[in-house]
Amino acid sequence: MLPIDAAAHSSRWRRRHPVDKAVLGLGLTVLAISLPPWPGAALILLTAVAVLLGPAGVPARQLWRAYRVPLGFCVTGAVTLLVQVGGPDGFVALADGGPVRAGELLLRTSAASLGVLLFAFTTPMSDLLPRLVKAGVPAPVVDVALVTYRMSFLLLDSVRRIREAQAARLGHTTRAAAWRSLAGLGATAFIRAFDRAARLQAGLAGRGYDGTLRVLVPDARISVRFVSVSVTLLAVLTVLTFALERPLS
Incomplete structure (x- = not known):
């Protein structure tokens, strides 16, 4: 199991309905994309970090390990706005207004990433996917997603064990041995993946599989209070953004 999935299963908000957490996490993501980057995205970034480390109870080290990957993509995308290729100033030159656009993009994307991580760190996929059927997603699509989710972890576990066995047999001592x-x-x-898929198909057929995977979903109700507080927080962030809005320069 990946660290972010383990954190989601042990989260303080694990027992909350996914809709509760979607309103807050995905709401912050939407605001980060739609509101002016300054001060909107900055306020959303600080709010998301505070919620993740505070009420959600996500350890700071786990948050950083998960956040540094999307943050790297955010920085890479922002750096490209600093330069322009071609033009009277040479083949590669600093772009006019590049730092401002790069800063705005970095604020938007980093804040939006934290909003998504807030939802991911508090909502296991095993709680979310079965409920998508009630939301109108076709059952076969959800079944494929559930099986893919499960098989992905089994495949990663198999790869880890094979690598450990190879390392114990000095399989990585030289470059030729490593290849x-x-x-x-x-x-x-590859062989184990097909073998597990065949065994899964045989097991489902032996249990009378009729095209729908029936799984137990933890009982949870949408909290009107939690949703109301989340909507209020989003509204306050929106009002503060327009009240403090100034150009980023």
Whole structure:
């Protein structure tokens, strides 16, 4: 299980309905994209961090480990706005207004990423996917997503065990040995994936599979109070953004 999934299963908000957390987390994401980047995205970024480390109870180290990957993409995308290719100033030159646009993009994307992480750190996929059927998503699509989600972890676990076995047999001591181990890893993982898929199909057929996977979903109700507080927080952030709005320069 990935660290973010383990954190979601042990989250303080695990027992809350996914709609509660979607209103807050995805609401922050929508505001980060739609509101002016300054001070809107900055306020949303600070709010998301405060909620993640405070009420949601996400450890700071786990948050940083999960956040640094999307943050790297955010920084990479923002850096490209600092330069322009071609033009009278040379093949590569600083773009006019590049720092401002780069800062705005970095604020928007980093704040939006934290909003998504807020939802991901508090909502296990096993709680979310089965409820999508009631939201109108076709049952076969949800079944494929559930099986893919489960098989992904099994495949990652198989790859980890194979690598550990190869390392114990000195399979990574030289470059040639490492390449042989990598080829063996790919072949073994491919075979095991098909074997697990065949066993899963046989198991479902033996249990009378009729096209729908029936799973137990934890009982949870939408909290009117939680949703109301979340909507109020989003409204306050919107009002503060327009009240304090100034150009980023």
